[in-house]
Amino acid sequence: MATITATINGKKKSAPVRGMMDNVMEQFNSAADHIELHPNIKKILSITNNELIVHFPVKMDNGEVEIFTGYRVQHNNALGPYKGGLRYHPTVDIDAARALAMWMTWKTSLAGLPYGGAKGGIKIDPSLYSQGELERITRRFTFALADNIGPEHDIPAPDVNTNSQTMAWMADTYMSTRPPAERTANQHVVTGKPDGSGGLEGRDRATGYGVFLTIKFWAERNKQSLVGKRFIVQGFGNVGYWASYFLEKEGAKLVAVQDAFGSIRNASGIKVEDLFNYTKANNGSVKGFPESFDLDHEKFFTTECDICIPAALGNQITKENASKIKAEVIAEGANGPTNVEGEKILLDRGITIIPDILCNSGGVIGSYFEWLQNRNGELWQLDEVMVKLEKKMKESFDKVYAYSESEAMDFRTAAYCIAIKRIEKAYIQRGIFP
Missing domain, CATH: 3.40.50.720 (NAD(P)-binding Rossmann-like Domain)
Structure with a gap:
């Protein structure tokens, strides 16, 4: 648990501050204990698979160079490629990325998607930078992530202070670094793109x-x-x-x-x-x-x-x-x-x-639809997307509601239990290498 330090009556005093990582672990442990999750699988799910911290230089409009710090945490991929947003905010750090990545693992599992969980971003206040600077920052960050992302490996999406334009820059940068014959086949490296650049109608x-x-x-x-x-x-x-x-x-x-x-x-x-x-x-x-x-x-x-x-x-x-x-x-x-x-x-x-x-799982469900659309070379209409989204959301809500009623527990614990059980089943069926 983190601490904050304040000066009171001329003396420095410290007090514990519960961070997001503390919250997600307490929520996870509560659900894991309820379903009697296998101890070995609990160990695996309690930690992240990979954590990447990158420092990269970007030239500003005035010619000066600034160094930025970016993060990408990949929590678990037992059910499929890592999936999760990128946020641009001063609060972005490794602990926040860890917690958010774990939440994404539970979210994609609960929604029944073939994804795992990841999250990341850049420690930055985007309001302090011009559009041109944000483009260069985004492209340089994408380049720094290199082969740690990919359409069948780790698929970023928009989050706090990022949007479809951010994703368009990321997709273009990533595709530009691929061999010519592979470029168009990598359009689904990110989701949340603009409609004209492979995005999904209704993703916004x-x-x-x-x-x-x-x-x-x-x-x-x-x-x-x-x-x-x-x-x-x-x-x-x-x-x-x-x-x-x-x-x-x-x-x-x-x-x-x-x-x-x-x-x-x-x-x-x-x-x-x-x-x-x-x-x-x-x-x-x-x-x-x-x-x-x-x-x-x-x-x-x-x-x-x-x-x-x-x-x-x-x-x-x-x-x-x-x-x-x-x-x-x-x-x-x-x-x-x-x-x-x-x-x-x-x-x-x-x-x-x-x-x-x-x-808030409608976002990642929409991202899944976009990923499928790009992967299969299809174009879905808005009405079709909204119907599919409502159907998936209803399925998830009904599962959580029924489990909550049958086990006499709150919605969050019920949702966690359902999500973790699905991942546990995958590990039990596949085994653990080697």
Whole structure:
């Protein structure tokens, strides 16, 4: 467990801080103990397969050279190639990449995909760099990863502060380093590409749509309508926007939003498309949206609502604020937004948590569809993609719901049990080399 150091009354004091790796290991161990996971397989799944740290130089617009640090952690590939996003954020480090890679292993397994789990990124604040600089940084990072990624080995995708353009640069760089005869055959080295560069129609909304679907499935199971339901969203990027868009179409009402720049509220409702258009003209920020009131940052999670969607970063719901949350259900659009202590408080209060490895799995399912489309030389229409996505999400939700009911446990533990059992089965059937 990491520590932070603060100066209090002139003296330095240290206190433990639970990181994402601590959370994912506690969640894993809890599920592993419940299913009595074989000790040897538990050892394997408790560690990562490969960890890559690269330092690479990039020339800036002013002619100066900066050195960047990038990471790629490959946790497990028992079920297929490594799969997972790349994020550009100051919080990226090896421990965060390890935790996120493990979550990807459970997520792809739960979704029934032929993938393992990986994650990575660059320790960077992309807002400080020009578009040209970000392109050069991305291409140099791709080159530094070299043969550690590949369409049948490790397939990156967008994550925090990366997008379809980032993936287009990565794909082009990777294909350019292949022999001429192999270049077009490597288009599926990454997913989340633009439509015109081998991308999947609907991939942009897949994660947010999946978040919406799990909320809808939960409401149906509880014989509730989403009409008039109030929801709050932390993070109004790709995931937060699309989840809000589909919830509003279903009759729900957005009443508060928080991003890195500020928090806003309007008990009468915030129009999703109006807010989206405002952020596009306001450097991506919701702050100052005219049809809202400013909300104190610390009071965001105290907003009266029925549904809470944390769709920003990890460790946002903790023991400090979990007791103040008013929602009936929390849908984890982000990876690891609720830490272990916060979750215990929420569950004790009877609040349902739709866990990240289920709730936001629409993104990796969409990535799988794109990978298949590229691999088979096909083009899928948007309507077809959305139907396939809903079917896969429903299958996963129903499995988790049924297991949770039969074992009298929370959704997260149920989801972990299902995911880990599938990987255990693969090891048992194949054996362990040598």
